[in-house]
Amino acid sequence: MLLLSEKEIRNLYSMKECIGDIEQAFRYYTEGKTVTPVRTALTEKKLEAATLYMPSYVEAAKHMGIKIVSVVPHNREMGKPTVQGVTLLTDAATGEHVAMLNATYLTVLRTGASSGVATKYLARTDSKICAVLGCGAQAFGQVQAVMEVRELKQLLLYNRNRAKAEDLKKRILELYPDWRGDIVICDQPDKAVQASDIVICSTRATSPIFDGDSLSPGTHINAIGSFLPHMQEIDLTTLRRSSKIVADTLEGVLHEAGDFLIPMEKGEWSHDEIYAELGEIVTGRKSGRQTDKEITLFKSVGVAFLDLVVAKAVYDKAREFGAGTVVEF
Incomplete structure (x- = not known):
């Protein structure tokens, strides 16, 4: 499995690239080439916090995956990020979990790109x-x-x-x-x-x-x-x-x-x-x-098909340029 940190993703992937990928992702969705269940949101009402579980499959990407992102406003009082996320990318043909990406920055990027x-x-x-x-x-x-x-x-x-x-x-x-x-x-x-x-x-x-x-x-x-x-x-x-x-x-x-x-x-x-x-x-x-x-x-x-398309694009670039850390489970 390839691990990609926020710093590595920032160095690999630009907003311009993300906008192009997001536009294509919306085409895939409208053409019926994505499977994306409505995400599950778990909330912690006392802290006004939420964690979202977002699965998707995109036919053209030949991968499926899930993003887990937490939004915790009170984290700023402890000097921690209010938004934190990870994406697990899975090869649809083999079921192999090929990459784990820091999704905090990618969430900001793909939301902006939308x-x-x-x-x-x-x-x-x-x-x-x-x-x-x-x-x-x-x-x-x-x-x-x-x-x-x-x-x-x-x-x-x-x-x-x-x-x-x-x-x-x-x-x-x-x-x-x-x-x-x-x-x-x-x-x-x-x-x-x-x-x-x-x-x-x-x-x-x-x-x-x-x-x-x-x-x-x-x-x-x-x-x-x-x-x-x-x-x-x-x-x-x-x-x-x-x-x-x-x-x-x-x-x-x-x-x-x-x-x-x-x-x-x-x-x-x-x-x-x-x-x-x-x-x-x-x-x-x-x-x-x-x-x-x-x-x-x-x-x-x-919506999760956006995260999947972006994660796959970053994964492909990382493999091309030899970025990230390979780990064995």
Whole structure:
């Protein structure tokens, strides 16, 4: 078995590569070439923590696997990562477990890449200003992906704990030392949203983080923070104002996304208003953005076939370049 650490994966695999692989993964899914049961989420309510078990098989990759990822917000108080994960990769033909990958960084990368693909098809091509609401573990990957597909000139960062926004700003500037854009830390999310062409929501909020009336015509939203039924970042106004609501998978969002489930339970909104799955747009079965005035919303809770495709791509590169550590069990 090949073991791959986060450092090794960072050296092997870029956001640009990941966006290409994720776009292909959505094609596989839409073409019926993946098998992905709904993930199992175990929660520790006192700590507001969750561990997710995510299996998948992708025919084209000739591998199956499972990712186990834990989200423990209170870890930051002990100086530990809030998101930790591993992926076990299995050869579908032989049943051999060929690799174990650190999935913490890969989760951030593939979640960002999903938003990158959505942004490619749904955001205005002239989008220049991006608001980031929630500056935790996932936000960095979200920014990387959006900057890969759009030429941003300004980032507006908001976090209840301003220090986290300051830290994200520092990390972005370190990664993009030659970027000529501007980064502003905001105290009011609604003002950041109002000024933006693209809005990233990456919080663990249980109630909406901005007023949907703040959205300007033509805005695109990537909502990736809430992934459990009780979590909610997006309000009813945002849903009603969105011309196109796109899901990573219908099965996933209707099982887990509080952004949809909460207003559905109240009888205020119907899942029939979801326009498409992202794969339908990637494959051309449905149109992406059609006018500059549309408000578009991409909702993602994450799905295991994305992790499988990314893990296989990293495994192939590692074998090509002789990276990782081989162990015998």
